Amino acid sequence: MAYESTDTITPVFGALADPTRRAILHALARGPRSVSDLAADHDMALPSFLKHIGKLEKSGLVTSDKQGRSRMCRLRPDGFAPAQNWLAQEQARWGGALDRLAMHLETLEKGPRQ
Amino acid sequence: MAYESTDTITPVFGALADPTRRAILHALARGPRSVSDLAADHDMALPSFLKHIGKLEKSGLVTSDKQGRSRMCRLRPDGFAPAQNWLAQEQARWGGALDRLAMHLETLEKGPRQ
DNA sequence: GTGTTACTTAGCCATATGGCTTACGAATCA
């Protein structure tokens, strides 16, 4: 099997694999916020914080646009789809886990490998 | 809000943020497989491959036990729960996105921040 | 008991990640 030609899943899971970024997403779920406003909750220098915003944007989970001197960030719920679809599809595969275990045991009986 | 005292979510998303590891999980959904059996699909040296297995184990998505000289790996479906719960909870938060937008606007009227 | 198979350990390497400071640009306020 092959992965998607352009891998959209990896950056999404990558973005979610950090508590600071998850907290940002959590905050943005309440509505749009400016960068400095979001940053106020995180004891971290602004440039460091902006890297997180940047990663969230690249992953497709967040958009932002500049308004005057401040930058407003907003959630892009569609961005979660690649991750959720992957999880849903995999979950569907182990839906028949017990059946498959039985098949496996049967295989072992016919041609034990261990 | 605080994160879980011991962060179980980060390692799970971290484990999922790699195509090789997702492919391993995909393969294991069919049933248990040995390390070398799994590795055969991935043009990669065994020690490199084992690091991926190790990361999957630390994240709680996979278990393995030694049988003779080979190591059998099996999926741990429960391991996905932290990631799925987080996603589900967040999704619930932007479920009423329009309602919340209204609330947000109301808040702005009372105590404008921007 | 010798060889092969299946990991395992150790260590090297390049790049990515997550943090920092310092300094600059552009918008707003006084």
Place this chain on the structure above:
DNA sequence: TGATTCGTAAGCCATATGGCTAAGTAACAC
């Protein structure tokens, strides 16, 4: 105009990540 605020840019640093080779150990096959 001058000071402040909000974001950017550039560059440093330590650690993590994802790959490798080379050399072990333990189990099985002959």
